[in-house]
Amino acid sequence: MITTNLGFPRIGRRRALKAALEKHWSEASTEKDLLEAARLLRCHHWQLQKQIGIDHIPSNDFSLYDHVLDTVAMVGAVPRRYGDHGERVSMTTYFEMARGQQVSVPSAGVGSSVVAMEMTKWFDTNYHYIVPEFTPDQRFCMASLQPIEMFLEAKALGIHTRPVLLGPVSFLLLGKMTEGGALGLLDRLIPVYEEILGKLMEAGADWVQLDEPFLACDLSSDARSAFHQTYDRLGRFSSRLRVLIATYFEGLRDNLEMAFRLPVAAWHLDLVRAPYQLDAALSAIPSSRILSLGVVNGRNIWKTDLTHATTLVQQAITKLGSEQVWIAPSCSLLHVPLDLEEETALDPRLHARLSFAKQKLEEIVAIAQAIRGRGRAPAVLARQPSSEAAASPFNREEVRARVASISDRMLARKSPYAERSKCQQKRFNLPLLPTTTIGSFPQTPEIRAARAAWKSGNKTDAAYRDFLRDETAKAVRIQETLDIDVLVHGEFERNDMVEYFGEQLDGFAFTQQGWVQSYGSRCVKPPILFGDVSRSQPMTVEWSRYAQSLTSRPIKGMLTGPITILKWSFVREDQPLSETACQLALAIRDEVTDLEAAGIGMIQIDEPALREGLPLRRADWKEYLTWSVDAFRLATAGVRDETQIHTHMCYAEFNDIMEAIARMDADVISIETSRSHMALLSAFQQYRYPNAIGPGVYDVHSPQVPAEGEIEALLGKALVSLSPAQLWVNPDCGLKTRKWEETSLALSAMVASARKVRAGLGTFK
Numbered sequence: 001m002i003t004t005n006l007g008f009p010r011i012g013r014r015r016a017l018k019a020a021l022e023k024h025w026s027e028a029s030t031e032k033d034l035l036e037a038a039r040l041l042r043c044h045h046w047q048l049q050k051q052i053g054i055d056h057i058p059s060n061d062f063s064l065y066d067h068v069l070d071t072v073a074m075v076g077a078v079p080r081r082y083g084d085h086g087e088r089v090s091m092t093t094y095f096e097m098a099r100g101q102q103v104s105v106p107s108a109g110v111g112s113s114v115v116a117m118e119m120t121k122w123f124d125t126n127y128h129y130i131v132p133e134f135t136p137d138q139r140f141c142m143a144s145l146q147p148i149e150m151f152l153e154a155k156a157l158g159i160h161t162r163p164v165l166l167g168p169v170s171f172l173l174l175g176k177m178t179e180g181g182a183l184g185l186l187d188r189l190i191p192v193y194e195e196i197l198g199k200l201m202e203a204g205a206d207w208v209q210l211d212e213p214f215l216a217c218d219l220s221s222d223a224r225s226a227f228h229q230t231y232d233r234l235g236r237f238s239s240r241l242r243v244l245i246a247t248y249f250e251g252l253r254d255n256l257e258m259a260f261r262l263p264v265a266a267w268h269l270d271l272v273r274a275p276y277q278l279d280a281a282l283s284a285i286p287s288s289r290i291l292s293l294g295v296v297n298g299r300n301i302w303k304t305d306l307t308h309a310t311t312l313v314q315q316a317i318t319k320l321g322s323e324q325v326w327i328a329p330s331c332s333l334l335h336v337p338l339d340l341e342e343e344t345a346l347d348p349r350l351h352a353r354l355s356f357a358k359q360k361l362e363e364i365v366a367i368a369q370a371i372r373g374r375g376r377a378p379a380v381l382a383r384q385p386s387s388e389a390a391a392s393p394f395n396r397e398e399v400r401a402r403v404a405s406i407s408d409r410m411l412a413r414k415s416p417y418a419e420r421s422k423c424q425q426k427r428f429n430l431p432l433l434p435t436t437t438i439g440s441f442p443q444t445p446e447i448r449a450a451r452a453a454w455k456s457g458n459k460t461d462a463a464y465r466d467f468l469r470d471e472t473a474k475a476v477r478i479q480e481t482l483d484i485d486v487l488v489h490g491e492f493e494r495n496d497m498v499e500y501f502g503e504q505l506d507g508f509a510f511t512q513q514g515w516v517q518s519y520g521s522r523c524v525k526p527p528i529l530f531g532d533v534s535r536s537q538p539m540t541v542e543w544s545r546y547a548q549s550l551t552s553r554p555i556k557g558m559l560t561g562p563i564t565i566l567k568w569s570f571v572r573e574d575q576p577l578s579e580t581a582c583q584l585a586l587a588i589r590d591e592v593t594d595l596e597a598a599g600i601g602m603i604q605i606d607e608p609a610l611r612e613g614l615p616l617r618r619a620d621w622k623e624y625l626t627w628s629v630d631a632f633r634l635a636t637a638g639v640r641d642e643t644q645i646h647t648h649m650c651y652a653e654f655n656d657i658m659e660a661i662a663r664m665d666a667d668v669i670s671i672e673t674s675r676s677h678m679a680l681l682s683a684f685q686q687y688r689y690p691n692a693i694g695p696g697v698y699d700v701h702s703p704q705v706p707a708e709g710e711i712e713a714l715l716g717k718a719l720v721s722l723s724p725a726q727l728w729v730n731p732d733c734g735l736k737t738r739k740w741e742e743t744s745l746a747l748s749a750m751v752a753s754a755r756k757v758r759a760g761l762g763t764f765k
Helices: 012-024 032-050 067-074 091-099 146-156 169-176 182-203 221-237 253-260 277-284 304-320 359-374 398-405 419-428 445-455 463-483 543-547 562-567 575-598 618-637 655-664 682-685 706-721 742-761
Strands: 058-061 119-121 128-130 162-164 206-211 244-246 264-269 290-296 325-329 506-508 516-519 520-526 528-533 557-559 602-604 645-649 668-671 692-695
Touching: 012 032, 012 520, 032 058, 032 146, 032 359, 058 146, 067 091, 067 128, 067 146, 067 162, 067 169, 067 706, 128 516, 128 562, 146 162, 146 182, 162 169, 162 182, 169 182, 169 221, 182 221, 221 244, 244 290, 253 277, 264 277, 264 325, 277 290, 277 304, 290 304, 290 359, 304 325, 304 359, 325 359, 359 463, 398 528, 398 575, 419 645, 445 463, 463 742, 506 575, 528 575, 543 557, 557 575, 562 575, 562 618, 575 602, 575 618, 602 618, 618 655, 655 682, 682 692, 692 742, 706 742
Parallel strands: 058 162, 162 206, 206 244, 244 264, 264 290, 290 325, 557 602, 602 645, 645 668, 668 692
Antiparallel strands: 119 128, 506 528, 516 520
C-alpha cells in the first residue's frame, strides 16, 4: 500500500519564494540567484516528504509563477507578441507572459509595452492561472525541459519522484482559441507530450502523474473523444512508464466509466469533495489497476477524521487488495499553508483541530500505518481533538436567531434600478464616463513598516493613527489633483481585503505564517472562520468619514462581500456554507447601514469570489447561485434609493452567470477586462445588462504603465457593447501592489483618455 502526494506548497517557509522572485524582479538578484533559491526550496520539500514517509513524492509540482504557464512554456505555446522563443523559452519571456513587458517609468511619457497573458481562477479555488492562448495555425514544440530537469534534480538527492504534468486535454480546455475549438489542436500537441514522456522514461521515471481535472466537469462529446484519442496514444509508454490520471475538486459522476476505460495504470479520486464515488469506482475499475484515494482534504485546514478516512481505505482494500490502493490528499496541497508548527499563538482548542500541508502528509502516513498495523494507532492517529476541542463551543444562539428571522423583504432594494439611478444622478451629478478606482492604493514599504512597528508595540496607537490619517489625506489630494470623479480613501489601514474584516468580526482566528499562494509572488493568509459570525462595532466608518471630510467629491465606502469572505477563508465544516454566508451578510449589512448614516453615499461591496465559488457541475449551479446572490442582496438591500451600491469582480468568465449578476442588482459593477481586451463585455451585451458597468481599462497586476491610446482603444471597444450612460472608467483591480510613481502615471493616462473619449462621444453613438 503506497502513500503518495499530488503536490506540495511552492512558496516555502515564511514565503521564501516570494522574496526571491521580488528580489529578482527588482533587479537586485540575477537569474542564477533566483534559480538557486528555487532549487534549495525544492530540495527541502522533497527531503521533508521523504522524512515524513511518503512513498510517491511528486516532482515538477514546483513553479516560479504558475504550473499552467509552465505547460505553455513546455509545449512552446508562446503568443506571437512575445517574439520568437527559439528552441527554449527563456526566463525573460516566461515572466513577460506572466507580468507583461518590464518597462521603466520615465518622468515624462511611457514607452511601448506588451501586455501579459490573461489570468483567471483555477476551477473553484482562489488560485489564479495564466490562460493559454491558441490560434488555428498553432504549432507546438518541446521548448522547456523542466519536468526532466526536476526529476533528475531529485534523483541526484537519492529521491525517486513521480513527475507531475498538466494533462494535454485539460491544458487545451483551460485555454482560449481565437477561432474554433482548442481540442482541434490535439493532434499537434500529443507528439510533444510523447517526446516529454520518452525523455522522462530515459531519465529513469517509472510513474508520471497527468492532472486531468476536467474529468470531474461536464464534458462535451468532443472532449470525451479527446480523452480517448490522447490516452490511446500515450498508452504506448505503459510498459515502462505507468500513468496516473489525477482528478479532483469533484466526482467523476457520468465520466467515471469513460475514464476507467482509458489505458492507464491508476486513477486518483477526490473522496473529500465526492465520497459517494468510491462504490461506483470499485465496481468499474479494471482488474490489476490502482486507485489513489484522496481521503485527506487538500483544500481546508481542519484535521482529518482519521477513523472515517481509514474506513474508506479499508473498503477499497477489501475489494482490490492493498497493492492496488494508494492513500493521498484530495488534491495538491498547494491550497493550504505549509506547517502548523509555525503557529504558536492560536487558541489551544482551535490549534488541536487544525492540520496544514506537513501535518496532512503525516495523516496520510498515519492511515497507512494504522492499516498495516491491523488497527494499532500510531502517535499521530492518537492526536485527535479532545472531546472539549471537538465539541464546537463556538456557536451563539443570538446569531442563529437573527439568521432565522431573515425575510424576503430584506433581500430587495426599495425601487428598481431605473428609478434609483435618477436619484443617484441628481445627488452626485457625475459626468458621462465617470472615473474612479477599485479601492486600494499602494501599500508602500513605509506603510508596511509602520504597521509592523504598531503590531510589535514599537509605535503607539495614536502615532499609528496619525500616520494613517496623513497617508489617507495624501491619497485624497493625489486623486483630486488627477481629477478623478469618485474617490477612495486608499485602505492604508488594511492588511488584506478579507483578513482586515475578519479581525473585527467574532468567529474568526488568524495565523502567523498561514500563507497560501494566489499567483506568482502574491500570497494570502486566509482567516480561519471557526464559529458563528457577528459584528460588535463599526469596522470602516471612521476612515470613510475622515476621507469624506477632506473633499467635496464622493468617497466610496469599501467593504468585502460575504461570499468573498466565505470563499477566501478556511471555513468551518460543521454547518452548510449557506448558513455561514447569511451570518456574514448580516454583519456586512450592519456596516452598510452605518456607512450610509455617516453620510457615505457610495458603498462598494466587492465580490470577486462569487463566480469562483460556482460548482464544477452545472446541475449544482442553481442552488449555489440562489443562496450566494441572496447573501449579497441581504448585505446591500437595506439602503435608500439615492445611496449607490457598487461591486467588483475580477478574473472570471461571466457568460454563464449573467442572470445571477443581474439579480445581484448592484447599481455599478466593475470587472477585469483589460487582459481580455474587453471581450468579457460580450456577455453583458448579449444579456442586455441594464445597470452601470466599469470595465477595467488597464492591468494592475503588470508593472507596465498604459499609454493613453491603449486606454482610448479599450474604451472605444467598451462603447460598442455599452451605452455611454452605463460606462464607468476604472483600473482592473485595486492598486495595493503597485508603486506610487507608476500609479500616478497610469491614473493620469486613464483620466485623460476618459476626457478625450467623453468629448468625442458622438463618434460612438
